[in-house]
Every structure is written in structure tokens, then in C-alpha cells.
Amino acid sequence: MIPDDLPAAPGELTAQPGDPILPMPETGPPVARVGDRPDALDPDQMGFTPRRAVPWLSPVLLSGTAVRVVLADLFGAYLDKRELQDSMPDRIMREAPGYTGFLSAEDADDIPDGELWVDYCADTGDGFNATYSVAYLLAQQSLTVEGHELPRGEVLVLGGDQVYPTASGQQYEDRFKGPFRAAFPDPPAEGPRPRMYAVPGNHDWYDGLTAFLRLFVRGGEGKIGGWQTRQSRSYFAIQLPNRWWILGTDVQAGAYIDDPQLRYFNRVAARLGPGDKVIICPPAPSWVEAQEDRKAYDSLDYFVRTVIAPTGADVKLMLSGDLHHYARYEGTDRQLITCGGGGAYLYPTHELPPRIEVPPRRSLVRNASPSQWFDFKAAYPSKARSRALSLGVFWRVPWRNPMFLGLLGVLQTLTMLAFVNAADRVISGTEQRLVTIPAFLMVMVDVLSGFFLAMPGVAGKRRPRHWILGLGHGAAFVGIAVLGTWAWLNLPFVDQPWPLPLLIAIVLYFPLSCVAAGELFALYLLIASKFGVNVNELFAGQGITGYKGFLRMRFGADGTLTIYPIGVDRTARRWNAQPTGSWFAPRKPMALRLMEPPIELS
Incomplete structure (x- = not known):
């Protein structure tokens, strides 16, 4: 851990682990004008606020996110903007070395051949330090990794x-556009501006896709730092040299494919044929999720089965994010x-199955493939390393989630006081009905809280x-x-007469109960993960x-x-x-x- 009192070199910006910025001096540099480069992690100079990593166990965040998720589930079908995208241009993009454009109905299928490099990255937009680290690596003109020179x-x-916790x-x-613009503020001096395409994930969907469309779907006119956004809908198709294609799908909001999207990809399929190679980019690795959820x-x-297979083209690669590993x-x-x-945040790899069946035989689809x-071939971090990291739940959860521990301590203290009150009435032989009700209610709250925590990954599959x-x-x-x-x-x-016992409970019992309840919660997460329950919450x-990490594809x-799968441990x-x-x-340079x-696909 970096000590707080470590002296900083001139012009150096410091941040503690998990905290992207430190308070700026009161007599800091003047606010920068538009076009000036910042010399400090100062929101006034940068034009955005660097955010800390999302505290996923914060009671306030959990309650707010839960409300948004429920509203998205209840009203998602009514707020689905994919049908409205039928009025937007249905452009098919073409990318080749030194070339970018749109594929019209009159264009020939062939585009200039040659070598083209494509980067793939997913699940950005969390804390500044981690997000900017990845964006910084993506923005460099080239990276040297284990002897490979990768432009x-x-x-x-x-x-x-692209953003957490909700869009x-x-x-x-603050969490995506600002860090990526800071990492790559200007386009290259020579050659075309790099292009950016995005698939919306479930967190991008929590506002009905409104902010996502405003940021990424600008008809080729949008810019995020040195990158240019190119897509005209929340899904896209990119024709690459040598008969390669990348298809990005949008299958959120009920996990179905809307009619405008099907028409778009059927138009793409009309240009595919035997010998074409397709990369499909869905928003989630449903091939892994299908081992638990057969739908x-x-x-x-x-x-x-219906769009790609009839053309004779081969799906060589399915590529997704959503699971953070x-x-x-x-x-x-x-x-x-x-x-x-x-x-x-990192998602574990040690619970990944050694083999998966795709699609699962128990699928309810009658005409499934x-x-x-x-x-299973590889994981990062390795399964052994992931298993070792899981043991950190006993000190990382208490350290990173003080508000959650406070909530556990409050529940524990209230339960203890209810039991003490009931015990006093029992010992003294007085009427106990009025005091057993609060104790009973606290027991119900505690048991039901633990019960509902152990939720299955798929609703209704307890x-x-x-x-x-x-x-x-x-x-x-x-x-x-x-x-x-x-x-x-x-x-x-x-x-002793009240309120002295209450004060002692607050000063003495409450801190101890926070620690005890927090360690019990950590132990529960570790045990539950062994049975495939609350695996996400464990990390x-x-x-x-x-x-x-991210992928650099040649x-x-x-x-x-x-x-080339590029990773950075720290x-x-x-x-x-x-x-x-x-x-x-x-x-300190990051070790790649x-x-x-x-991995080579011929």
C-alpha cells in the first residue's frame, strides 16, 4: 500500500489505492480554459469528476440500483427504444487499412485487403484508476508485450x-467519456481517426438506452477524444478485409431480438456466403450462463441458426464481456x-466449468442447433490465483464496505437489545408479550435478510x-x-439505569458486532460460492x-x-x-x- 505521506515529485499526481484523487491544495493552479491541458486531477481543469470505484455493497447504492433494476424489468418492454431505431439509418460499416466508410447497396462486397488491427474491450466505466489504466493502454500508439510489437x-x-452502476x-x-478522452485527447497526426463501436450491456439499459444512444449513435459524427463513433444504431455490422465480419448485437430488455434488428442483420446476411468468417459480439457470455439458465x-x-447459418458463413468466434475476467x-x-x-471489479474464474455444452440439450427450443x-482452455487470472484471491473476502469486504458493515452492526445490536429486554422480563416474571414481539420481529428480519441474500442467478430457479x-x-x-x-x-x-446501557451498547457492542457480523458475512460468501451461490457478490x-485486460486482434x-490477449496484474x-x-x-509503468x-484462427 502506498503511504499517505510519501513525497510527490514536481507535477506528480497522487492517489491512494481505490481512491483516484486526493484533495487539491487550496492555492492550486487556476481553472484551465477550454483546450488547455490539465496539470492536476482537478475536475475544474479536466471537465469531469474522476470517480472512485463503485462500492457495490453500499446500502444506499444497493437500494437505488435495486429500484432501477425493478423499474427496468417492469417497464423495460414499454421503454424499449430498439423499435424506434427503425427510423435511423441502417448502415453497414466497412473497415480496411487506412480506410473507413459505409457499405451501400450498390457497393461491391470486396474492400481493400491488407493488415488491420482491431481492439476489443468490455466492462469499462467504473473507478477512475482502473478505467483510465485500460484506456491509457488502448490509446498508446503501440505496446510491446512479451516480445510482440502490437500497434x-x-x-x-x-x-x-460502458458505465456503472446505472446509465x-x-x-x-465521469466514468467513461472523460477518462477515455483524457487517455486519447487528440486524433493521430497522420492517417484516419480510430473508430469506436459499442454494444450496450445491461447497465447501459437501465435508463432505457437513452444515454447510450446519445453518446454512441451519432451517425458517424460523434467523437470521444481521439476516437470517432461510427454506428447508427445500438447494434452494428462491420465488414473487414479478407472476408471477415464483426456483428455486434443488442439483445437486452427481455433477451429477444427485435424486428428492426432482424431486418438489419438479414440485409447483412445477404452479403455473406460460404468462406466468410463471422465474429459475433453479444452483450453477455450466454454460453456460460446457459449452464445454469437453459434459456x-x-x-x-x-x-x-436463422440469420448466419443459411448463408454458409462460419461463426469462428463469439466474443463477450459482462463477466469481469x-x-x-x-x-x-x-x-x-x-x-x-x-x-x-474482478469476477472469479475458479468456478468456471471444465466443459460446457452449447446450446444445452435441456433447452426448451424445439429447433435448436x-x-x-x-x-476450457485458459483464464485470467488463473483458477488457482482466483481461488487464492477469494480468501481476501475476510479483510477486503470489511475494509472496502464500512457502510455495509455499519448496517450489519445496527441489525446485530438491535437484535441483541431485543433479546436482552425479553430476557429481563422473563427473569423478573413480568408480562412478556409486549417484549417478545420486537424480539420475534428482529429474528424474522435477520433470517429473511439472510434468506433473500441467497438468490439464484435466474429468477424463479431457487x-x-x-x-x-x-x-x-x-x-x-x-x-x-x-x-x-x-x-x-x-x-x-x-x-444500571437507562440510558447508560444504551450508550454502552453503542460505544462497545456496536463496533464489535460490526466486525463479527462482517466476518460471518464473508464466511457465508466463501461457503456459498462453493455451491455456485452468490459467486458475484464474493468478488x-x-x-x-x-x-x-483487453484483446488486440490482427x-x-x-x-x-x-x-493477443493483453493483461495487466496491477x-x-x-x-x-x-x-x-x-x-x-x-x-510507475504497468507491467503487461x-x-x-x-490464438490464431486461419
């Missing part, structure tokens, strides 16, 4: 969840890659393990209160900002696709202002590595 992609594809204009500005892969399978499964003629390391087996884990966690929480009651009744000042509460002149936390290029550079050896 910046002429195209950047974003795989979803809004201000959140996009998860249905929409993607329908798209492949890197994982690859390999089949006979297809790769399935999850790459969600753009900046959000023939099932194929895919073998299994015995969810009941056992949820009720067991609630019972253990009550058990701590029982032990606290016994200890309280044996203290020498228990008979979301830890907020691990390391182990980020489409060779000979038609070969080479994928993102930067301290920054220096720069006179040119990116506004800020890491004080390949998450696995390059």
Missing part, C-alpha cells in the same frame, strides 16, 4: 457495460471468449442449496446475537481493481486472425501530468503480459 487498433469495439449522462461523462443461449442460437472455451471450429476486464462440447444456505446464514446471524445477549447479561453494568464486495493480409494508482499525448501517465499465448 494500436484502427478500430475499437466495446463489448457492453445517465453524468455517469457516462440464456436461446436468442443467440436463434440469431446464428478473461476465459476461453474451444470447440471443433469455434472459439468462445469472455473478456470483461475493462475496469470493473445441434449441441457441441467446448473445452433450489434446495439456496434455501439451506440462506436460512443457515440467517440462523448464524441470530446465533451471534444470542451469544452477544449472554455476554451482555454477564457484564457488571447490566443493571464484488472485495472490489479488486487488478487483473484487467487481421492479417493472408486472412489469418491472431488474437493497474496504476498514481499519475503524472504530461505535456503531450495522454493527459496523465502512470508514475499475455493472458495466454496468441
